[in-house]
Amino acid sequence: MSTPQPPVIILVAGHWLGAWAWDAVIAALSRRHDVAVALTLPGLDPDDPARLTRTLDDQAAAIIGGMEAAGATRERPVVLVGHSGANAPICVAMDRRPELIAHVVWVDTGPVGDGMVVEPDLPADVLEVGLPAFDVLGAQASLGEVDALDGLDEAALERFRRRAASEPASVLRAALALRNEARRHVPSTMVCCSIPAAQILEWVRSGHPWMRELAATRTFTVTDLPTGHWPMWSRPEALARIIHEAAEVATHAAPA
Numbered sequence: 001m002s003t004p005q006p007p008v009i010i011l012v013a014g015h016w017l018g019a020w021a022w023d024a025v026i027a028a029l030s031r032r033h034d035v036a037v038a039l040t041l042p043g044l045d046p047d048d049p050a051r052l053t054r055t056l057d058d059q060a061a062a063i064i065g066g067m068e069a070a071g072a073t074r075e076r077p078v079v080l081v082g083h084s085g086a087n088a089p090i091c092v093a094m095d096r097r098p099e100l101i102a103h104v105v106w107v108d109t110g111p112v113g114d115g116m117v118v119e120p121d122l123p124a125d126v127l128e129v130g131l132p133a134f135d136v137l138g139a140q141a142s143l144g145e146v147d148a149l150d151g152l153d154e155a156a157l158e159r160f161r162r163r164a165a166s167e168p169a170s171v172l173r174a175a176l177a178l179r180n181e182a183r184r185h186v187p188s189t190m191v192c193c194s195i196p197a198a199q200i201l202e203w204v205r206s207g208h209p210w211m212r213e214l215a216a217t218r219t220f221t222v223t224d225l226p227t228g229h230w231p232m233w234s235r236p237e238a239l240a241r242i243i244h245e246a247a248e249v250a251t252h253a254a255p256a
Contacts, residue, residue: 006251007079007102008070009036009243012063013232014084014109016131016164018044021083025232028240034247039066041089043168051165052127056174060092067093067100077102079247084109084229085167088118088176091213094183101186102250105243108193108229110200111183111213112176119172128166148194151227151234160230187219187253189246191239193231197222 009029013021019038029036042062043054063080072078080101082090087109094101094111104111119129131137134157138149149157192200200222203211214220223242227234 004251005076006034007077007247008072009034009079009081009247010063010066010070011036011038011081012041012083012086012090013038014082014086015129015167016044016160017083018163018165020163021230022232024236025240025243028237029244032240032244034244035070036243037066037070039063041086043171044165046165052168053170054168056089056092056171056176059089059171060096063089063093064097064100067097072100074099077250079103079105079243079250081105081107081243082109083107083232085118087112088116088171088174091176091178091183094186095178095180098180098182098186102253103246104186104188105246106188106190107231107239108191108195110190110211111188111217113213114176114178116176117173119169122169122173126169128169129172130166131161131164134161148229152230156230156233160233184213184216185218187249188214188217188221189242190214190220190222191225191231191242192222193225193227194229196226197224 011022011025018040022038026036026038039062042058043051045051067078070078077100080090082104087106091112094104134149138147190200200211204215225231225235225238225242231239
């Protein structure tokens, strides 16, 4: 029997971010001899002149294309890592091609269900949503007791502001259409930063609406990584270790 090959790791950052957001994590994964590829979703490439017309379907298709380009097959699926608002296109990709995914790592986010809309009340004349002021962003992203900006120094915040791309409103208004029950069979790990793992599990047990899709996932684990909402900058080594461990699990669970 041949030695199982470790899966390729595909990283997708949340709103306003591109592949650059994962640089420190990829460096840490490389030191562990993991192969990792970061994606910039359609609509978040500032050099794309048509980026504000990109859609949620475009983003899901790009994730599927990224997995295929990395050699993903049913026999050797990938580990998919999603941060924050990347959960919406990742859930669509999972719905369409679950057989290409061995494991999902949710970074301070989690799966969402059919019909979910990120910004249902966004006015029709709004074409894009830029990165808010950091005090506003911190308040919006701080879902628990932890400051969402915890661990980010001035250099990190300056880089965030300088490199952020506005989010296309067409993506934020789109409703998810999920039909494939097989997406819920993909094992997952939730990395809990702004909300402790114990609180997540309590919400799952109590039927909290935020946790319905996670509760429907057949196999999931939660792990604490106390920091703000952007652990790829505040704690890249620790985040890489968690991702590496998920890839190790996926390696030994892969089909022979």
